[in-house]
Amino acid sequence: KLSQRLQAVADLVPKGARVADIGSDHAFLPTYLVQNEIIDFSVAGEVIEGPFQIAQNHVNEFNLHNNIYVRLANGLLAIKKEDQIDTVVIAGMGGILISEILEAGKDNLSTVKQIILQPNKHEEVLRLWLSKNNFKIITEKILLENEKFYEIILCEIAQGNLTVLSKKEQIFGPFLSTEKSEIFRKKWEKELDTIDKILTRLPEKRTEKYKEIVEKRQQIMEALA
Ligand code: SAM
Structure with a gap:
């Protein structure tokens, strides 16, 4: 099997x-x-x-x-x-x-x-x-x-x-991001949790890294909306 x-x-x-x-x-x-x-x-x-x-x-x-x-x-x-x-x-x-x-x-x-x-x-x-x-x-x-x-x-x-493909389609998949199945949501909600944990641990908020992660977070929020 x-x-x-x-x-x-x-x-x-x-x-x-x-x-x-x-x-x-x-x-x-x-x-x-x-x-x-x-x-x-x-x-x-x-x-x-x-x-x-x-x-x-x-x-x-x-x-x-x-x-x-x-x-x-x-x-x-x-x-x-x-x-x-x-x-x-x-x-x-x-x-x-x-x-x-x-x-x-x-x-x-x-x-x-x-x-x-x-x-x-x-x-x-x-x-x-x-x-x-x-x-x-x-x-x-x-x-x-x-x-x-x-x-x-x-x-x-x-x-x-x-x-x-657009950036959004590259990351989330043209079909997966349209269907937004329960498992798709679970995957990206888990990713959001991980990002939030990282963000609270990053002390310096003006770095490129911080901006990058915040941007990723924003993209995920939009994909889940
Ligand atoms: N395809 C199977 C599956 O999905 O269960 C096996 C996946 S296994 C984790 C990845 C396999 O790809 C390994 O056996 C590795 O030796 C082989 N592999 C990695 N690079 C390769 C390449 N360039 N050409 C052929 N096989 C490769």
Whole structure:
């Protein structure tokens, strides 16, 4: 059984997709997708030897080596043209690392139709990168598991040029900030609490840092309004 987080990612994978799971760790996601007959072809990429071996053992153990190709590779270099990958998943990493992986591997996305991203933090950096590079956000999800908030972003490569997301959209998500779900509210109310604690501890009120935090606080208040 997948974690609620990975299940939410899996739910966005279309039936019959050809999936590259980049940073697959144990290859839990492709294993689930194949075992549940959602897909029958996947590449599981891992850059570190240990997880790569574990993923490979896992795939062999379930006799899925004809469906899941585990490759030791950096980022999108795991994808080969002949794989005809149409769906890329990059989950469980920081938004900065995800942006770097996408930036370094843009040329390997020629057959890709959708990208499912699940940043653990720095979502705003990732959204800015996406909008500057013409990736259109199609859906966003937010969930709470084991006291951690997770955001999931589904995007497509846009036809024509996109306008860069506003600061508010980068931080809060164009869909999440419109829907304002209960979990979205919880996430940002918790962030407000943290900010308020920081502010009471900052003695000097004229610093740049103080101004920055006050501005962030204001943005959150507006997003929650
Ligand atoms: N995707 C899984 C998930 O969401 O549960 C595993 C997440 S795990 C925390 C992140 C994995 O990404 C690690 O196994 C790490 O080795 C791998 N990773 C980090 N940078 C990578 C890169 N540039 N290319 C491929 N894998 C990478």
